[in-house]
Amino acid sequence: MAKHDNTVSFEEPVEDTRRKRGNKPAKKKQAAPEIFGPLAVEMKKGADNKKPGTRARKLLRRMAHQSAAAPEAGEASEAAPKKSAKGKKAKAPESDSDSEPTLASDSDDDLLPSEADSDEELSYEEPSDDDSDNESDDDDIQSLRSKAPMKSLFGGAAGGSDDEEMDGSDGSDVEADFGDHDDSDDHMSGDESELYSEEDEDEETQRERGEMETLSLNLNENITDLASVKQRISDIVRILGNFSKLRDPALSRSDYVEQMVEDCCTYYGYSDFMMRLILDLFPPAEAIEFLEANELPRPVVIRTNTLKTRRRDLAQTLINRGVNLDPLGAWSKVGLQVFESQVPIGATPEYLAGHYMLQSAASFMPVLALAPREHERVLDMAAAPGGKTTYIAQLMKNTGFIVANDASKDRCRAVVGNVHRLGIRNISTVNYDGRAFPKVMGGFDRVLLDAPCSGTGVISKDPSVKTNKSIDDLRLLSHMQKELILAAIDSVDASSKTGGVIVYSTCSVSVEENEAVIDYALRKRPNVRLVETGLPFGQEGFVRHRERRFHPSLKMTRRYYPHVHNMDGFYVAKLVKTSNVFAEPGKSVAADKKKKSRASGVLPAVGAESADAEAVSAQLLAASSGDDADQFVPLTAPEKVVFSAKKAAAERRLQLKREALKRRREERIQAEKQQSAAAETSEADATSKPKKKPVADKPAAEPAKKKARKQAD
Structure with a gap:
């Protein structure tokens, strides 16, 4: 037998069992085909990667097409014309003995090529750089990945039959060898692919079900080990992330949430209220x-x-002193982040000389949003300890006028100390309750209100917040913050050419102290509106939270979180006052004008009330039917509690005032009665006493006595 170069020859002759016309021999299993000719060379080159080369893929594609196009039994007499290795169509063979060998033959002798076959059919060309050839190579990989012979050719188990059906494991091996593929070109039958997907899905489902059963058992255990508690928290988080697949049918979502709240309180040391607020x-x-x-x-x-x-x-200078630092970020031109220091950063000569101020990165944001300008009048309603106030003065370059107010007299001393240390000359420190400030002083161009809050954003600095805050504290703080923001709005002059800006900020992440306060201000003061903060980053504020709905413009506010921005939790909102005259909901502008005119002694013009009432009615109707309908929303339950308490206190004060007036009236009546009784008694005494005899005048009696003495003498 003639040998071809780089081929593997058979030593024993193989019986010729080729099919004749009209004959259908019995089908028998055959050994795996040997690799020969150029295909063997290319397969040897790709043996390390278990992936055929470009030439081998072309040959394998031709073999696969020949196998797929093999005629059925009884129709082998007329073979379909096919392309030769050079791309030309070959004539149909005249006899079966001259036909090309294919993988679909029933005999092993078909796998033995002749010399002509070796030179003609198994010849190959050099690969070209044409894109069409590259695409065809990719199609070759996709079309061949599901062929049964490929397993034996590319790393599969040898000795398998060509008639053997490919199961799920074969398909996975081929897919691993040939990489990604397109399902549309997959030649796997529908039943086989369905079987493959079902088996894989069953294994994954069983694994998840086993994990879920383990979690459901651990959920009912009382664990005291912190490591086990941490593990159960992680498991519950994973279940809640894919609840439909990993859940235990006997447990609801609330069961998992309750267990997570309990475990987080145990592991992190929070109160139940604070943990639920965070979740x-x-x-x-x-x-x-x-x-x-x-x-x-x-x-x-x-x-x-x-x-x-x-x-x-x-x-x-600080680097020379052994301080490791870097610029804070591109958004700040004055910030420096300190990583480590060999000297106390708050006691260096530069600090004492006022060259820098220790200040958190999050507290830069309200001042950047306020954007003060030179020669403006600015109010900081809660200034202590003075970090934001001195930053405002720095941006104003020591021009204009800044009022630094704080309700605590002791904290005002810290503001004064920092102002003098930093060399600032345009700040005046005062001590007033911010809620009464519009009556004290007004007409500012800009107002910054860093309101007192619960501190839920600075837990890393004050761990006591984990346990010492309750729902009552949150309600009281929210009520005070609403009063403060109304006072801040009233302190701004809307006619300012450069300002009319109010910035509200807190170091809290709770909705009750942030979005709820701003939404309340928008409803109570229709003459203000929210604008973009101008800050370079930050997450948008909530427009909806659970069952609550806020004004759509609240998405322009900004939230900062420690786990996202690596800074303290903060909230910043920027408002602009459009007019100094407004009408509260339920009141008209005419009523306000009439009240002011009575105080000034000037009566309004005839017909002004009706015109203003019509204008306000049209404005309210348009607002209620447009996008601003959310600003006229009913009060929530916490707000109802606060305002009911406020109403009760007002009624109590009114009752006390009425009682005082009644008591004064009774005292006055009693005093009048006592005076009248005293007058009647004096008149009675005067009538009851006898009349005295008139006394003679001394000048008339004196001569008589002298006369008597003379006579006696």
Whole structure:
């Protein structure tokens, strides 16, 4: 037998069992085909990667097409014309003995090529750089990935029959060998692919079901080990993330949530109220990230005082003192982040000289949103300890006028100390309750209100917030914040050419202290509107939270989280006052004008009331039917409680005043009665006494006595 170059020859002759016309021999199993000719060379080259080369793929594609196009039994006499190796169609063979060998033959002798076959049919060309050839190569891989012979050719088990059906494992091996594929080109039968997917899905479902059963058993156990508690928290978070597949049918979502609340309170040390507040704000996985971030300290940040030095010079000086620092970020031109320091960062000569201020990165945001300008009048309603106030003065370059107010007299001393240390000359410190400030002073261009809050965004600095805050504290703080923001709005002059801006901020992440307060201000003061903060980053504020719905413009506010921005939790909102005259809901502008005119002694013009009433009615109707309909929403349950308490207190004060007036009236009547009784008694005494005899005048009696003495003498 003639041998071909680089081929594997058979040593024993193989019986010729080719099919004749009209004959249908019995089908028998045959051995796996040997690899020969150029295909063997190419397969040897790709043996390391278990992936055929470009030439081998072309040959295999031709063989696969020949196998797929093989005629059925009884129709082997007329073979379909097919393309030769050079791309030309070959004539149909005249006899079966001259036909080309195919993988679909029933005999092993078909696998033995002749010399002509070796030179003609198994010849190959050099691969070209044409895109069409590359695409055809990809199609070759996709079309061949599901062929049964490929397993034996490319790393499969040898000795398998060509008639053997491919199961799910074969398909997975081929897919691993040939990489990604397109399902539309897959030649796997529908039943086989369905069987493959069902088996894979059953295994995954069983695995998830086993994990779910383990979790459901652990859910009912009382675990005291913190490591086990942490593991159960992670498992519950994973279940809640894919609840439909991993859940235990005997348990509801509320069961998992309750267990997660209990475990998180045990592991992180929060109160039940605080943990539920956090889980209401974030999804379970993000809530765990927030809790983990609160266990780590925030980076130390200093703000350069550009009134005395430059940031580059300050950084160089601190680096020479052994301080490791970097610029805070592209959004800040004065911030420096300190990583480590060999000296106390709050006791360096530069700090004492007022070259920088220790200030958190999050507290930069309200001042950047306020954007004060030179020669303006600015009010900081809650200024202590003075970090934001001095930053405002720094941006104004020591011009204009700044009023730094704080309700605590002791904290005002800290403001004064920082103002003098930093060399600021345009700040006046006062001590008033911010809610009464419009009566004290008004007409400011800009107002900053960093309102007192619960501190849920700075838990890393004050861990006591985990346990010492309750729902009552949140309600009282929210009520005070609403009063403060109304006072801040009333303190701004809307006719200011450069300002009319109010910035509200808190170091809290709760909705009751942030979005609820701003939404209340928009409803109570229709002459203000929200605008973009101008901050370079930050998450949008909530427009809806659970069952509550807020004004759509609240998405322009910004939220900051420790686990997202690596800074303290903060909230910033920027409002602009459009007019100094407004009408509260339920009241008309005419009533306000009439009240003011009575106080000034000037009566309004005839017909002004009706015109103003019609204008206000049209405005309210348009607002209620448009996008601003959400601003006229009923009060929530906490607000109802607060306002009911306020109403009860007002009624009590009114009752006390009425009782005092009644008591005064009774005292006055009693005094009048006593006076009248005293007058009647004096008149009675006067009538009851006898009349005295008239006394003679002394000048008339004196001569008689002298006369008597003379006579006696």
